[in-house]
Amino acid sequence: MRVALFITCVNDGLFPNTPQAVVEVLERLGHQVVFPTQQTCCGQMHLNAGYRQEGLHLAQRFRDVFNDYDVIVSPSASCVGTVRDLYATSARSLGDEVLADDLEEVGRRTYEFSEFLTDVLHVTDVGASFHHTVAYHPTCHSLRVLGLDEAPKELLRHVEGLTLVEIAHEDECCGFGGMFSIKNSDTSVAMGQDKLAHVRATGADVLCALDNSCLTHIGGLASRARSGLAMMHVAEILASREGASHV
Amino acid sequence: MLSSIATALGDHAHRTSLSTTREYRVEGSRGALERRDLLMDRLVDYRAHVVQCDNASLSTTINQLLLVHGSRSVAMPADVPATWTDSLEAHVHRDDPVLSVTDLDEIDSTVSGCAVAIAQTGTIILDSGVHQGRRALSLIPDHLIVVIFDEQIVEVVPEGVARLAPDSAQTWISGPSATSDIELERIEGVHGPRTLDVIVVSSATEL
Amino acid sequence: MSKVFDTELPFPTLAKTALADAQLRANLAHATTTIRDKRLKVVGELDDWEQLRSAGAAIKDYSLDHLDELCVELERNVIAHGGIVHWARDAKEANEIVVSLVQATGVDSVVKVKSMATAEIELNVALEQHGITAYETDLAELIVQLGDDLPSHILVPAIHKNRSQIRQIFIDEMGKSGLAAPEGLTNDPAALAAAARAHLRQRFLSAKVAISGANFVIADTGSLVVVESEGNGRMCLTLPETLISVVGIEKILPNWQSLEVFMQLLPRSSTGERMNPYTSIFTGATTGNGPSNFHLVLIDNGRSSALAEDTGRDVLRCIRCSACLNVCPVYERTGGHTYGNPYPGPIGAVLVPQLRRGERTPLENSLPYASSLCGACYVACPVKIDIPKILVRLRSEVVDATRASARPRTPRDESRREGLFVSSALPTRHCHGWAGRAPAAAEPAFLTAAAQQVERGSRCATSAGDVISHVVRSDTPRRCRPGTRAGHSTCTADPPP
Numbered sequence: 001m002r003v004a005l006f007i008t009c010v011n012d013g014l015f016p017n018t019p020q021a022v023v024e025v026l027e028r029l030g031h032q033v034v035f036p037t038q039q040t041c042c043g044q045m046h047l048n049a050g051y052r053q054e055g056l057h058l059a060q061r062f063r064d065v066f067n068d069y070d071v072i073v074s075p076s077a078s079c080v081g082t083v084r085d086l087y088a089t090s091a092r093s094l095g096d097e098v099l100a101d102d103l104e105e106v107g108r109r110t111y112e113f114s115e116f117l118t119d120v121l122h123v124t125d126v127g128a129s130f131h132h133t134v135a136y137h138p139t140c141h142s143l144r145v146l147g148l149d150e151a152p153k154e155l156l157r158h159v160e161g162l163t164l165v166e167i168a169h170e171d172e173c174c175g176f177g178g179m180f181s182i183k184n185s186d187t188s189v190a191m192g193q194d195k196l197a198h199v200r201a202t203g204a205d206v207l208c209a210l211d212n213s214c215l216t217h218i219g220g221l222a223s224r225a226r227s228g229l230a231m232m233h234v235a236e237i238l239a240s241r242e243g244a245s246h247v
Numbered sequence: 248m249l250s251s252i253a254t255a256l257g258d259h260a261h262r263t264s265l266s267t268t269r270e271y272r273v274e275g276s277r278g279a280l281e282r283r284d285l286l287m288d289r290l291v292d293y294r295a296h297v298v299q300c301d302n303a304s305l306s307t308t309i310n311q312l313l314l315v316h317g318s319r320s321v322a323m324p325a326d327v328p329a330t331w332t333d334s335l336e337a338h339v340h341r342d343d344p345v346l347s348v349t350d351l352d353e354i355d356s357t358v359s360g361c362a363v364a365i366a367q368t369g370t371i372i373l374d375s376g377v378h379q380g381r382r383a384l385s386l387i388p389d390h391l392i393v394v395i396f397d398e399q400i401v402e403v404v405p406e407g408v409a410r411l412a413p414d415s416a417q418t419w420i421s422g423p424s425a426t427s428d429i430e431l432e433r434i435e436g437v438h439g440p441r442t443l444d445v446i447v448v449s450s451a452t453e454l
Numbered sequence: 455m456s457k458v459f460d461t462e463l464p465f466p467t468l469a470k471t472a473l474a475d476a477q478l479r480a481n482l483a484h485a486t487t488t489i490r491d492k493r494l495k496v497v498g499e500l501d502d503w504e505q506l507r508s509a510g511a512a513i514k515d516y517s518l519d520h521l522d523e524l525c526v527e528l529e530r531n532v533i534a535h536g537g538i539v540h541w542a543r544d545a546k547e548a549n550e551i552v553v554s555l556v557q558a559t560g561v562d563s564v565v566k567v568k569s570m571a572t573a574e575i576e577l578n579v580a581l582e583q584h585g586i587t588a589y590e591t592d593l594a595e596l597i598v599q600l601g602d603d604l605p606s607h608i609l610v611p612a613i614h615k616n617r618s619q620i621r622q623i624f625i626d627e628m629g630k631s632g633l634a635a636p637e638g639l640t641n642d643p644a645a646l647a648a649a650a651r652a653h654l655r656q657r658f659l660s661a662k663v664a665i666s667g668a669n670f671v672i673a674d675t676g677s678l679v680v681v682e683s684e685g686n687g688r689m690c691l692t693l694p695e696t697l698i699s700v701v702g703i704e705k706i707l708p709n710w711q712s713l714e715v716f717m718q719l720l721p722r723s724s725t726g727e728r729m730n731p732y733t734s735i736f737t738g739a740t741t742g743n744g745p746s747n748f749h750l751v752l753i754d755n756g757r758s759s760a761l762a763e764d765t766g767r768d769v770l771r772c773i774r775c776s777a778c779l780n781v782c783p784v785y786e787r788t789g790g791h792t793y794g795n796p797y798p799g800p801i802g803a804v805l806v807p808q809l810r811r812g813e814r815t816p817l818e819n820s821l822p823y824a825s826s827l828c829g830a831c832y833v834a835c836p837v838k839i840d841i842p843k844i845l846v847r848l849r850s851e852v853v854d855a856t857r858a859s860a861r862p863r864t865p866r867d868e869s870r871r872e873g874l875f876v877s878s879a880l881p882t883r884h885c886h887g888w889a890g891r892a893p894a895a896a897e898p899a900f901l902t903a904a905a906q907q908v909e910r911g912s913r914c915a916t917s918a919g920d921v922i923s924h925v926v927r928s929d930t931p932r933r934c935r936p937g938t939r940a941g942h943s944t945c946t947a948d949p950p951p
Contacts, residue, residue: 248543255761270505272505
């Protein structure tokens with residue numbers, strides 16, 4: 001299958017390992033990955049902050065850049081949620097039904113990475129190996145906007161050597177919330193500290209999630225606490241062949 | 248004020264209509280005996296005290312509950328039959344002429360029938376109708392005894408709602424009065440009767 | 455003395471203080487996690503919970519879509535059962551009406567059942583200004599009132615207090631307004647509840663006038679439904695001679711059968727019980743079985759403004775269960791006072807800016823941003839209000855308001871509001887004015903004039919004139935005008951022939 005990669009601005013700027021891991025896994029599974037170079041930020045921040053017109057310029061760009069691709073995959077549940085849901089809602093709120101339909105159409109071709117593996121490729125074992133104790137944080141976008149609950153955990157359970165532990169009150173928000181971490185930083189930190197405490201209580205070496213944005217928030221608090229906890233995107237774990245018992 | 252509402256809504260063509268299909272459960276699936284058991288189970292869960300009896304022993308059952316509570320006086324709706332009262336040792340005050348608030352405050356217990364009982368939620372509904380009387384009767388004395396007959400028990404809320412006359416003055420009771428206002432710890436017995444006794448009356452063969 | 459919310463500080467500033475209050479955070483964390491678990495348990499028992507949610511949302515949407523017709527039907531049925539209906543466009547009018555009604559009875563104190571609507575309009579303050587004491591009878595409201603405090607939660611307003619704090623309030627304050635707290639009162643919740651019972655009992659048995667709200671009002675029967683736990687509602691709704699119920703127009707349900715849905719959704723979502731201990735349902739005056747004088751005061755106070763919004767109007771589905779508060783990670787850590795008004799939490803953040811449209815204080819501008827958009831509230835809401843979606847929409851209104859003018863804003867700045875609508879390009883179905891709707895033949899001339907004025911204004915929704923305070927139909931009995939005594943010969947409430 002020919003898969004167009006939507007990297008996201010956060011990954012492009014701060015976490016290039018994540019999209020590299022996506023490419024590695026998909027190629028390992030025999031698919032061709034292409035990277036439309038004209039892509040930009042999806043506009044989630046703008047739309048969530050109330051800048052509809054500005055955000056929709058970026059939405060139109062997304063639609064145009066990814067026009068020729070049947071399948072678009074991204075390692076960010078929040079960006080995929082934006083493309084699939086927030087785009088059309090925002091266009092409709094300004095009365096632009098035509099744009100809304102266009103955006104819904106591109107949304108139907110856009111997948112979050114883990115859901116692409118389980119729901120489109122029907123794969124739960126990607127041949128990964130990662131010998132660590134791992135806690136999985138279900139991010140709000142992945143859980144409630146995309147409805148991803150068991151699927152990412154299934155992928156992790158099939159990783160050789162990986163011990164998956166459950167975080168108490170796992171479905172509680174970590175407090176990042178994008179704009180929220182800036183406009184309401186005190187509350188955001190309070191939520192993050194509680195999340196960090198729950199994660200540390202599992203004894204895991206690694207915390208993973210489907211969104212690097214949440215991991216920056218928890219990770220920042222973790223490093224200030226000198227917790228020794230590592231942050232990794234699920235894609236990076238799935239790309240890992242570390243200690244693989246077979247080649 | 249209506250004009251601002253109407254203006255906000257625009258013209259009628261765009262307004263939704265009410266669906267007649269009900270996708271949620273509208274009737275129960277349990278038989279009569281199971282319904283009764285479920286009701287009693289739920290009432291006990293609310294810390295109401297539940298006893299069963301047959302028609303013939305209703306009055307003695309009421310009497311027993313009054314004795315246990317130490318009641319010397321009991322208020323009753325004006326229309327309760329003699330079969331409810333003939334074995335009572337306590338002084339019976341029928342609500343005719345109407346008992347004053349002060350009278351009721353000095354009476355130990357009230358006995359009332361009900362209109363319908365919903366098993367799933369443990370709810371007893373009084374509608375000021377037959378053998379129930381005024382709402383104040385079941386409110387002021389500290390001990391309430393409600394008499395429920397098997398055929399008055401339904402399983403789910405929609406069945407209960409369907410049996411009620413909308414313009415009757417109703418009190419839906421699900422356990423004794425309670426509050427969770429203090430640290431969310433549920434405490435029974437604030438205002439209203441602090442003791443609730445329920446008598447479920449069945450025909451003798453079903454006990 | 456009644457305290458009211460009067461802060462204009464924005465949410466982040468207020469949050470900073472709340473977050474530092476360890477006692478508050480401990481109380482809130484304990485309370486919200488307890489009730490969260492209870493709710494999940496009883497909701498999990500029903501295999502048709504999602505269908506009930508959908509039905510609840512659909513019935514509410516229908517009611518909102520037909521609100522003008524249902525208002526008329528409701529009024530007719532309440533009057534037919536001996537009640538009197540009053541219409542209040544805003545808080546000021548509502549308070550004037552209630553004060554007049556109470557003054558007409560000659561009492562100087564009333565008992566109150568907990569009511570969000572009366573908190574919203576700050577009724578207790580208005581009564582006090584006219585020398586009328588309003589005694590709260592709901593335990594948590596009593597605690598808040600005795601402690602000269604502010605409510606912090608829709609359902610359990612004193613949740614920010616623990617048992618020791620409550621004990622101290624009772625010891626210090628009860629004796630000043632009635633029966634004092636007993637000697638040696640402990641902080642055991644059962645003992646505290648018993649103290650409240652004793653303190654309030656005499657008040658209940660002698661009260662002449664009660665004020666309540668309602669959880670639901672039913673258009674096709676004229677019935678009011680009051681859901682409670684303690685029995686104070688039953689006391690206030692049954693024993694006094696006069697009952698005044700203040701209800702927001704969005705509480706109207708179309709028909710009796712709708713209760714089968716809402717009497718399942720509300721108890722399970724609010725207190726996490728299969729059913730709450732007591733619900734009272736009555737229609738009109740219940741002479742011989744309750745108050746012989748019944749007044750229903752229906753309030754708008756910004757609701758018709760919210761009704762005009764295509765996304766935001768969903769907040770009017772709210773049945774005030776507070777499930778959203780209990781699952782909100784922001785509310786759990788900052789508590790109710792931080793939202794600066796009687797409606798805290800997720801629903802407060804979307805309801806208040808819409809009810810108070812046009813008053814852009816720093817607080818109201820900050821409320822839509824007081825959320826990480828986690829969506830837990832939407833999942834919990836029994837009537838499926840998509841709170842995150844509405845928050846984002848309200849944020850764009852805050853932004854657009856900044857765009858429209860660079861000059862400082864004043865409240866009720868009409869040109870700014872027009873700018874909002876022009877830039878927002880609302881779907882046209884909401885931009886029909888009164889034009890095309892012929893007034894009913896029986897309507898008096900001033901009503902027709904009002905309609906014409908609105909048509910000339912030809913703007914959407916919120917700018918509608920609000921020029922009439924109530925509809926007077928020539929075929930319905932004249933109601934008591936505020937200021938007259940009950941029993942006046944022209945004040946009949948006979949059903950129409």
